[in-house]
Amino acid sequence: MVLVHSTTLGAFFSLPLDSLLSTQGIMVMLLAAYAGAMWMFLTSAPKVHTIMVSDMEIARQFYEGLLDLPVADIPLHYYYNYEQSLGVTAGIDPLYMSASPGVSSGRNLNAPDGLWYQLKKNNQLHVISGANLGKKNQQRHVCFDRDCLEQVLMRVEVRGLKHKIRNQKPLNFLVKDLEERVIEMAEVSN
Structure with a gap:
């Protein structure tokens, strides 16, 4: 059975x-x-906003110091595809792309991954170099995403920093940092 x-x-x-x-x-x-x-x-990957800046050290002082944005980890989807997104061939190791190969610091500002900050719970800010200096050699921070600049402007207003909105569409405003440098935040319209 x-x-x-x-x-x-x-x-x-x-x-x-x-x-x-x-x-x-x-x-x-x-x-x-x-x-x-x-x-x-x-x-589950965070939404990433990218801002191009004219000076990485001044940008670090601005976002970490004045805006008090917490440093964020690089999202995995950026970490694994970063060389392809830059148009760099896969054969080049990012370690060899730094501007000063002999100098090693705790945080290499010329590293290809740039600076990463947490804007909101699932929104990150990716700061990279590449913007030109503005009029009178003022610092420029350029972004293609209006939502990103609106979040930065809101943070500027909440922190009580001196600022002036120059244009609403495309969004363009000026901010003064602690060194009295003028930083232009500009949305690039498509």
């Missing part, structure tokens, strides 16, 4: 289990698991 029971049970599971454990069934399960993992990874 036990023999009949086991063969009946085996016959019950043989069709679906065989198709699930086939090569094609395993591949479908792996692809579904991969798609689920990628969906979870991408939906």
Whole structure:
């Protein structure tokens, strides 16, 4: 009787289990698991706003000192694809791209990853070099995202910093730092 029971049970599971454990069934399960993992990874990734600045050290003093933004970790989706997003070939190691190879500090401001700050819970600010100096050699911070500049402006207003809104569309405002330097925050319209 036990023999009949086991063969009946085996016959019950043989069709679906065989198709699930086939090569094609395993591949479908792996692809579904991969798609689920990628969906979870991408939906949990923070939204990243990028600002190009004319001087990284002055930008660090501004965002960390005046705006008191907490330093954030580089999101994984940026860490693994950073060389491709810059157009750098995969054969170049970012370690060799620093401006001063002999100098090592706790935080290399010329590193290809730039500066990272936490704006809100799931919003990060990525500060990179590349903006030109403005009129009268004033510092410029340029951004393509209006939402980012609105968040920075709100932070400037909350902190009570001297500022002047020059234009609403595209958003453009001036801020004075503690050294009395004028920093122009400019939205680049597409």
